[in-house]
Amino acid sequence: MELKEKISEIEQKCIDGEINPIDAVGSIDSLIGGITNVVFKDGLKFKIYNHNQIFALNCAAGKKLMKNIYGLAVAAYFKAKSNGSICPGEVHIDKGISTKHYMPGIINLYNEMLTFYVKGAA
Secondary structure (H helix, E strand, C coil): CCHHHHHHHHHHHHHCCCCCHHHHHHHHHHHHCCCCEEEEECCCEEEEECCCCEEECCCCCCCCCHHHHHHHHHHHHHHHHHCCCCCCEEEEEECCEECCCEHHHHHHHHHHHHHHHHHCCC
16 A cells, blocks of 8 residues: 555544544654644645655545544644654644644644543543
């Protein structure tokens, strides 16, 4: 199976709710050798980068499933930061949730995910 197909499979499992966004990003990170950058603009584009390649992901789904895509984008952004990326990218979800002008909204969303998926599982 090709790398892009594996990423699409992980992404689809996340969108369908089979795996959570944090675990999905961890799998993608391991698969591509480290996420270095992410670009997400709601409904327009979603790309994850490593040192050599760009991987396009799905940026739209039904209204109920968009929270999983948002979670994937935010988790990928923080994974790029934790991987040491100086420019981890941009995530623009809404007017109040953006890495460019509304970072508190991004941090709140990420903390909610951590509480729900990581601490909630304990």
